[in-house]
Amino acid sequence: VLASVACRAADPPPAPVAPPDAFGTGPNAAPDRAYVPHKEFSKLRKAKKRSDKRDDRRAAADGSKPPPLAGADAEVLCFCLDALCDAMACEIPGASPAAALQPWTEMAAAFESFRACGGRIGPPANELVSCARRVAAAAAASAPRWFPKEGASAANDGDAERFDDDETSDEDDRENAANREDLAEGLRDVATVVGPDVFLALAVEGFAKSTEGGSESAVIEGWTFVLFACARLVTKQHAETSKNVANVTRLAVFVAGSIIRGNVSSRAVELCAWILGGLAKSVSGCIASSSSSSSDGGNVSTEDAREILLEALDGVLRASRSPSPSVARGACVAAMRLLETNAAAVASGRFDAACAHLLDAYRAGTIAAPPPHALRRGQEPVSTI
Numbered sequence: 001v002l003a004s005v006a007c008r009a010a011d012p013p014p015a016p017v018a019p020p021d022a023f024g025t026g027p028n029a030a031p032d033r034a035y036v037p038h039k040e041f042s043k044l045r046k047a048k049k050r051s052d053k054r055d056d057r058r059a060a061a062d063g064s065k066p067p068p069l070a071g072a073d074a075e076v077l078c079f080c081l082d083a084l085c086d087a088m089a090c091e092i093p094g095a096s097p098a099a100a101l102q103p104w105t106e107m108a109a110a111f112e113s114f115r116a117c118g119g120r121i122g123p124p125a126n127e128l129v130s131c132a133r134r135v136a137a138a139a140a141a142s143a144p145r146w147f148p149k150e151g152a153s154a155a156n157d158g159d160a161e162r163f164d165d166d167e168t169s170d171e172d173d174r175e176n177a178a179n180r181e182d183l184a185e186g187l188r189d190v191a192t193v194v195g196p197d198v199f200l201a202l203a204v205e206g207f208a209k210s211t212e213g214g215s216e217s218a219v220i221e222g223w224t225f226v227l228f229a230c231a232r233l234v235t236k237q238h239a240e241t242s243k244n245v246a247n248v249t250r251l252a253v254f255v256a257g258s259i260i261r262g263n264v265s266s267r268a269v270e271l272c273a274w275i276l277g278g279l280a281k282s283v284s285g286c287i288a289s290s291s292s293s294s295s296d297g298g299n300v301s302t303e304d305a306r307e308i309l310l311e312a313l314d315g316v317l318r319a320s321r322s323p324s325p326s327v328a329r330g331a332c333v334a335a336m337r338l339l340e341t342n343a344a345a346v347a348s349g350r351f352d353a354a355c356a357h358l359l360d361a362y363r364a365g366t367i368a369a370p371p372p373h374a375l376r377r378g379q380e381p382v383s384t385i
Contacts, residue, residue, distance in 0.1 A: 002087070006080035006103035010110075012071035023048050057117040067121050068110040074127055077103075081131040085138040091145070097179055101135070101186030108189035124194040132194045133202045139187055139229075140206060140222035146176040146183070147221065147267060153326035154180065154221075154267050155228060155274045184229040196233035197245045200282075203227045204252045211255055217265045224259070224271040227252065231278030236341075239285025246289060249282040250308050257315040270327040273319040276312045277334030280341040283309055287345045306350055312338055313354040320361055325370035325382075332367065332385040 020030035023045040036044070056065065069077075081103060088100035111121065124132075147154050191199035203226050210223040231252070238245045256272040263269060290305035316338065319331035335358055339346055346355060361367060369382040 002080045002083050003099060003102040006077055006084070007106050009073040009077040009080065010069060010103065010107055012066065065114075065117075065119065067119060068107060068114055069125075069128075074125065078127045078131050082134055085131075085134045089138040089141050094142070094145075097139075097142070097183035097186050100138075101182070101189060104135070104186060104189040104193060108192040111192055124198060129194055129198060129202075132190050132199055135187070135190050136199070136202050136206055136226050139183055140210070140219070140226050143180070143183060143222045143225040144218045146179040147225075148173060148176065153270065153330075154225065155270055155326075155330060180225075184225075187226060187229040188233060191230045191233050196230065196235070197238045197242060197248075199230055200227075200234050200252075201244065201248050203230055204248045204255075208251055208255050211259065217268065220259065220264050221268050221271070224268050224275070228271045228274050228278065231275050232281075234279070234282045236281045236285040236288065239282040240289045245282065246286045249279055249286055250304065252279060253283070253308050253312050253315070257311050257318075260315045260318050266322070266324045266327055269319055269322060270324070270330050273316055273327060273330040273334045276315050277330070277337040279312070280334075280337040283312055283338065284341045284345075287342060309338070309342060309345065309351065310354055313351065313358070317354070317357050317361060320358075320367050323368055325368045325374070328368040329370055329382050329385075332382050336385050 020033075021028055022030055022033060023041070024030060084095065084100040084103070087095035088097060114121065187199075203223070207223045207227045210220045234245065234249070239249055253276065256275050259272045260269050286308055287305045290302045313335070316331045316334040320328050320335070322328050322331070339355070345351065367382055372381065375381065
């Protein structure tokens with residue numbers, strides 16, 4: 001009921017009654033429509049649909065079409081979103097992530113459709129950002145309930161279980177994997193609505209605080225999962241044009257590195273390795289911004305940008321030494337993404353030492369590799385990566 005009310009509250013007020021559609025059928029047919037042979041009528045209706053799509057794109061691009069949530073009932077919408085968060089955070093029985101985050105999914109679809117038409121969306125309302133912060137906190141508190149048993153990968157978003165044809169696998173594991181996948185997708189929908197850069201700042205804020213004051217490993221793992229779900233959405237342009245995103249990226253990389261060095265838990269280390277890989281594009285934006293810092297006051301100095309990438313490479317190197325195959329594989333993927341995305345910077349020779357350490361680790365043959373039967377469909381083994 002709350003999800004339905006939230007979706008209705010997100011819609012604009014009812015529009016004036018439109019004139020009858022000359023090409024409508026059934027109950028939508030115009031009462032005074034003249035008969036047209038079906039073959040010709042079908043062609044005319046298809047042409048009308050194409051024309052309406054063109055008009056819709058033009059209206060979104062020139063600003064005459066209002067963006068999503070324009071005219072929405074913000075008070076009712078935010079009340080329902082917060083209540084759904086509370087329902088998901090309840091341990092027993094607790095709402096599923098798919099149900100609790102359904103309004104965000106529908107809003108994200110509307111935002112993506114509007115952007116695809118060329119529409120521009122301004123900064124999110126403060127009330128909506130507050131709701132997103134509450135979602136991040138609720139997700140961090142709920143995620144540990146759906147983690148697999150110790151040693152199993154938590155970063156697969158349920159794909160391994162979804163593609164597994166083994167009927168003997170535990171039904172609870174399948175349900176937990178589905179909830180993790182739904183939670184990760186829901187968090188990405190939230191980031192789409194408020195902006196990936198805004199949600200990254202909220203996630204990193206909780207992520208950094210979770211490591212302070214001797215928090216329990218479950219708290220750290222919960223916030224690590226939240227950041228893991230949304231880190232890859234931040235683009236190079238976000239970090240290149242926003243000093244705040246560059247600073248948040250730096251903080252996320254250093255906190256992830258500290259968790260890997262502290263070996264909080266195998267699961268937290270694995271998720272941090274994936275976080276470093278997900279932030280590869282943002283790190284690339286910091287380096288691109290540093291190249292112009294001396295001339296026009298860029299967001300990051302050259303030395304700071306170099307330090308960010310070095311810290312990320314050191315983190316994945318340390319994670320690759322883990323005896324856990326899932327952690328080592330995540331570290332290999334993260335190293336691949338970091339080096340691939342920042343190829344120009346790596347080729348400059350400033351990171352030769354870090355690259356040499358990664359190559360030495362591979363040549364030594366000590367990187368733990370998952371057995372072939374544990375790989376998901378389409379996954380490459382560690383040696384390929």
